[in-house]
Amino acid sequence: MFTKQLSTPLKLIKRCYNRVTPEIISSLKHQLGEGQISTSQSVREHHGKDESSIRITIPDVVVFPQTTKDVSMVLKLCNHNEIPVIPFGTGTGLAGGVSPLMSCVSMDLTKMDQIVDLHVEDFDVTVQPGVTRKQINNYLKDYGLMFPVDPGADASLCGMAATSASGTNAVKYGTMKSNVLNMEVVLADGTVIHTAGKGRRSRKSAAGYNLTNLFIGTEGTLGVITSATLKLYGIPEMKTSAVCQFKTVGGAIRSTIEVIQNGIDIARIEFLDEMSMRLCKRYSKLDYMSEEPTLFLEFQGSQKTIEDYIELTSQITKSNGGGEFMYTLKQEDTNQLWAARHNYFYAVLASSPNKKSYTTDVAVPISRLEQVVEEAREIINKSGFLGPIAGHVGDGNFHAILLFNPADAEEVQRCNHVAHEISKLALRHDGTCTGEHGIGLEKKLILPEEVGMESVDVMKKLKMALDPKGILNPGKLLA
Amino acid sequence: MFTKQLSTPLKLIKRCYNRVTPEIISSLKHQLGEGQISTSQSVREHHGKDESSIRITIPDVVVFPQTTKDVSMVLKLCNHNEIPVIPFGTGTGLAGGVSPLMSCVSMDLTKMDQIVDLHVEDFDVTVQPGVTRKQINNYLKDYGLMFPVDPGADASLCGMAATSASGTNAVKYGTMKSNVLNMEVVLADGTVIHTAGKGRRSRKSAAGYNLTNLFIGTEGTLGVITSATLKLYGIPEMKTSAVCQFKTVGGAIRSTIEVIQNGIDIARIEFLDEMSMRLCKRYSKLDYMSEEPTLFLEFQGSQKTIEDYIELTSQITKSNGGGEFMYTLKQEDTNQLWAARHNYFYAVLASSPNKKSYTTDVAVPISRLEQVVEEAREIINKSGFLGPIAGHVGDGNFHAILLFNPADAEEVQRCNHVAHEISKLALRHDGTCTGEHGIGLEKKLILPEEVGMESVDVMKKLKMALDPKGILNPGKLLA
Numbered sequence: 001m002f003t004k005q006l007s008t009p010l011k012l013i014k015r016c017y018n019r020v021t022p023e024i025i026s027s028l029k030h031q032l033g034e035g036q037i038s039t040s041q042s043v044r045e046h047h048g049k050d051e052s053s054i055r056i057t058i059p060d061v062v063v064f065p066q067t068t069k070d071v072s073m074v075l076k077l078c079n080h081n082e083i084p085v086i087p088f089g090t091g092t093g094l095a096g097g098v099s100p101l102m103s104c105v106s107m108d109l110t111k112m113d114q115i116v117d118l119h120v121e122d123f124d125v126t127v128q129p130g131v132t133r134k135q136i137n138n139y140l141k142d143y144g145l146m147f148p149v150d151p152g153a154d155a156s157l158c159g160m161a162a163t164s165a166s167g168t169n170a171v172k173y174g175t176m177k178s179n180v181l182n183m184e185v186v187l188a189d190g191t192v193i194h195t196a197g198k199g200r201r202s203r204k205s206a207a208g209y210n211l212t213n214l215f216i217g218t219e220g221t222l223g224v225i226t227s228a229t230l231k232l233y234g235i236p237e238m239k240t241s242a243v244c245q246f247k248t249v250g251g252a253i254r255s256t257i258e259v260i261q262n263g264i265d266i267a268r269i270e271f272l273d274e275m276s277m278r279l280c281k282r283y284s285k286l287d288y289m290s291e292e293p294t295l296f297l298e299f300q301g302s303q304k305t306i307e308d309y310i311e312l313t314s315q316i317t318k319s320n321g322g323g324e325f326m327y328t329l330k331q332e333d334t335n336q337l338w339a340a341r342h343n344y345f346y347a348v349l350a351s352s353p354n355k356k357s358y359t360t361d362v363a364v365p366i367s368r369l370e371q372v373v374e375e376a377r378e379i380i381n382k383s384g385f386l387g388p389i390a391g392h393v394g395d396g397n398f399h400a401i402l403l404f405n406p407a408d409a410e411e412v413q414r415c416n417h418v419a420h421e422i423s424k425l426a427l428r429h430d431g432t433c434t435g436e437h438g439i440g441l442e443k444k445l446i447l448p449e450e451v452g453m454e455s456v457d458v459m460k461k462l463k464m465a466l467d468p469k470g471i472l473n474p475g476k477l478l479a
Numbered sequence: 480m481f482t483k484q485l486s487t488p489l490k491l492i493k494r495c496y497n498r499v500t501p502e503i504i505s506s507l508k509h510q511l512g513e514g515q516i517s518t519s520q521s522v523r524e525h526h527g528k529d530e531s532s533i534r535i536t537i538p539d540v541v542v543f544p545q546t547t548k549d550v551s552m553v554l555k556l557c558n559h560n561e562i563p564v565i566p567f568g569t570g571t572g573l574a575g576g577v578s579p580l581m582s583c584v585s586m587d588l589t590k591m592d593q594i595v596d597l598h599v600e601d602f603d604v605t606v607q608p609g610v611t612r613k614q615i616n617n618y619l620k621d622y623g624l625m626f627p628v629d630p631g632a633d634a635s636l637c638g639m640a641a642t643s644a645s646g647t648n649a650v651k652y653g654t655m656k657s658n659v660l661n662m663e664v665v666l667a668d669g670t671v672i673h674t675a676g677k678g679r680r681s682r683k684s685a686a687g688y689n690l691t692n693l694f695i696g697t698e699g700t701l702g703v704i705t706s707a708t709l710k711l712y713g714i715p716e717m718k719t720s721a722v723c724q725f726k727t728v729g730g731a732i733r734s735t736i737e738v739i740q741n742g743i744d745i746a747r748i749e750f751l752d753e754m755s756m757r758l759c760k761r762y763s764k765l766d767y768m769s770e771e772p773t774l775f776l777e778f779q780g781s782q783k784t785i786e787d788y789i790e791l792t793s794q795i796t797k798s799n800g801g802g803e804f805m806y807t808l809k810q811e812d813t814n815q816l817w818a819a820r821h822n823y824f825y826a827v828l829a830s831s832p833n834k835k836s837y838t839t840d841v842a843v844p845i846s847r848l849e850q851v852v853e854e855a856r857e858i859i860n861k862s863g864f865l866g867p868i869a870g871h872v873g874d875g876n877f878h879a880i881l882l883f884n885p886a887d888a889e890e891v892q893r894c895n896h897v898a899h900e901i902s903k904l905a906l907r908h909d910g911t912c913t914g915e916h917g918i919g920l921e922k923k924l925i926l927p928e929e930v931g932m933e934s935v936d937v938m939k940k941l942k943m944a945l946d947p948k949g950i951l952n953p954g955k956l957l958a
Binding site: 119121122123124163164165166170174175177178187191192193194195196197198199200201202203204205206207208209210211213214216217218222233234257260261262263302304305308361363364365366367395396397426427430431432433434435436437438439443447450451452454455456457458459461462464465466477478 | 598600601602603642643644645649653654656657666670671672673674675676677678679680681682683684685686687688689690692693695696697701712713736739740741742781783784787840842843844845846874875876905906909910911912913914915916917918922926929930931933934935936937938940941943944945956957
């Protein structure tokens with residue numbers, strides 16, 4: 001059993017649920033077949049956590065449905081018996097969204113891994129919940145197509161829909177909210193719906209309530225997503241990556257603001273502060289770079305367009321005190337650069353093997369970004385935690401990865417407090433506590449402060465309307 | 480009193496409501512003040528209809544709130560007394576969304592017409608519900624900014640949010656669904672919420688359920704939108720309009736499909752068939768054009784980009800049998816062209832002064848567009864109705880404007896039937912019955928066929944959760 005590392009959530013669960021009994025487990029075995037269910041300690045432990053440091057308890061049993069019908073059967077059984085169910089994808093979340101708080105069934109959807117229906121000429125594809133970001137892009141590249149939303153981790157696409165994920169190139173392509181056309185969702189009582197109607201995939205629709213976007217970002221609390229129909233994009237004619245380093249954080253951030261304000265259709269613009277660069281250089285062998293605040297950039301399009309953008313962007317970085325604007329057309333350099341960015345989280349973790357991490361995720365209007373990053377840095381420095389800052393600054397979204405000693409209860413609490421302070425800082429600047437990781441367990445307490453009690457009440461009414469027994473991922477997102 | 484022109488909706492209202500009594504009217508007067516309420520016949524008639532031909536009854540009273548508090552007070556009173564309330568913007572809808580079905584209060588929001596909060600550096604603005612599309616763009620142009628969603632009519636922006644509007648340049652900028660950051664909404668019981676939290680305007684957020692998109696497209700049935708925070712865009716460096724005419728509908732549609740599939744970032748691509756061009760030429764004096772299937776196009780960006788796009792697009796149209804690819808940089812030519820497109824609906828109405836119109840609004844995946852337009856033409860021709868076809872073909876969305884004699888009950892019924900057939904045709908091709916006009920009264924009967932009874936049940940549960948007495952725009956969208 002894990003040790004508890006967050007002091008808040010348990011007391012917020014007011015409802016009583018039934019425990020998973022041996023009878024329930026044998027009913028599940030009977031329904032699904034022996035091979036689709038596991039009670040082994042290691043499997044249960046794997047399903048008790050995501051990539052955050054939150055460890056509370058582990059599920060009693062893990063089921064591996066292979067069809068939507070399996071998902072529906074399990075939910076019917078659990079709903080009837082008032083037993084919590086937590087949908088589980090790749091476990092790459094960062095907000096404790098899949099961590100059980102009580103006796104429950106974990107529903108691992110990775111065996112449903114089929115790419116169901118590709119329409120090359122319409123730029124859309126339908127995938128089952130086990131299909132990951134890398135898997136779909138490998139499959140699509142022979143067709144000259146891609147799905148651009150890229151949170152770094154090789155997350156499942158339906159899991160990305162469930163957390164409203166985004167990542168490095170949301171600044172150009174948007175988040176999951178604007179890239180899903182339709183979903184199949186199984187409700188708490190086992191009912192199967194298609195949010196836009198079965199097989200529908202027109203680019204726009206004004207037909208009834210927007211159920212697709214209602215379910216995106218619900219973190220498994222309103223239904224289990226069993227397929228998603230995604231918008232695809234042509235692989236750009238050309239991609240060029242660039243880096244530029246700065247003497248000050250302000251120079252990098254102001255450059256970002258001006259790039260956005262000048263309407264440069266940038267594909268990625270990522271900021272890493274001095275501390276982040278130190279860790280990244282060591283982990284990813286970026287020997288040619290200094291330990292200075294840095295922007296990683298990517299431009300896409302025709303050669304002419306890219307040339308225009310590079311000219312404009314390098315003028316902007318120069319006028320903000322940026323050093324050499326280094327761009328590359330070589331695929332291997334580009335790959336190395338973005339691999340370093342994607343491995344950044346692991347680079348930070350590797351720097352302190354005995355520490356755990358708490359990743360903040362605030363987003364603010366871009367004009368506030370410089371001030372908010374600087375104030376966040378002050379809060380972290382004052383706290384004494386190691387906390388490199390990096391993020392998708394084109395969206396005003398950045399992360400501080402706070403490293404703490406999980407064995408020290410007082411330090412855990414102080415770390416939570418620092419993260420909370422950074423969230424509150426973002427709220428004072430018209431921002432959000434979470435740009436892309438979701439509320440999960442981590443940010444439940446600040447949600448009412450962000451959206452207001454009246455909006456939280458509306459969310460609770462929606463939850464009550466669709467999951468009256470509250471069996472779906474209880475205690476997450478809403479208190 | 481109007482004559483009833485739709486035979487379906489009344490029988491679908493199962494709930495009983497109270498009538499607006501003289502006591503209610505005096506309470507409203509007391510709450511709002513004399514000047515903010517009207518029972519005059521002409522004001523009530525104006526509020527009994529939109530731009531569709533649906534005429535059922537008129538509201539008993541029209542209120543003109545000036546503040547969110549006024550809106551809240553009226554809703555509280557009406558909710559307590561179980562009296563229907565219909566939010567009313569500019570009355571430019573096309574699906575009967577504001578038509579009363581029974582004794583009710585019409586809530587005209589046009590007096591709340593302030594632009595509240597412009598953040599030039601963050602490209603966002605907050606508007607009250609009376610602010611229209613043209614008003615905001617006039618205001619923004621001095622800042623080099625624009626709000627691109629353009630349904631043609633000078634609709635109110637909050638009304639556009641309520642119907643999930645889009646229009647000519649959704650192909651580049653998306654619909655209202657992807658251009659609203661936050662909304663203030665008053666619920667049926669008078670509670671005021673901010674969908675993303677008061678004052679929040681970060682570009683992305685994963686904080687809790689996506690209430691912003693839940694309320695977009697709810698057509699006044701879940702709440703009254705009293706402000707919207709919108710994403711803005713820089714006015715493009717350059718715009719170039721173009722027209723190309725074809726001997727066949729297929730040539731124009733296939734050109735559209737290829738433009739989209741080739742990733743040309745077109746700002747507008749509008750199709751008008753032969754009959755549409757005949758009416759448009761006469762109404763808008765487009766003397767240099769023939770009565771042939773035509774594409775109206777607009778390109779935006781830098782000169783280089785536009786030149787590239789024009790070269791590629793003209794090759795595509797030529798290879799599909801298109802005539803001369805005429806493009807213009809002159810603002811007056813561009814204005815005339817797009818004024819003609821925007822006045823198209825009025826051009827059609829003007830052609831038959833004694834007729835009324837029924838505007839279909841299907842959208843299908845782009846690969847199906849040619850077949851669906853051709854089959855829709857066959858359905859219309861077989862029916863004997865005059866029915867020009869035009870639309871936003873880049874999104875797979877097109878309209879047939881069916882002209883009928885409102886005095887002939889049998890003809891009215893036949894017209895409804897033809898529209899229904901065109902909707903069903905779109906559904907057979909993975910499409911929707913409404914790309915942008917909404918369900919309103921017109922398409923209530925086909926909604927379950929499109930999204931499935933299970934999804935309609937979810938919508939009903941949401942309605943019941945947020946408006947348990949059903950006072951908000953009863954009988955619309957949901958049966």
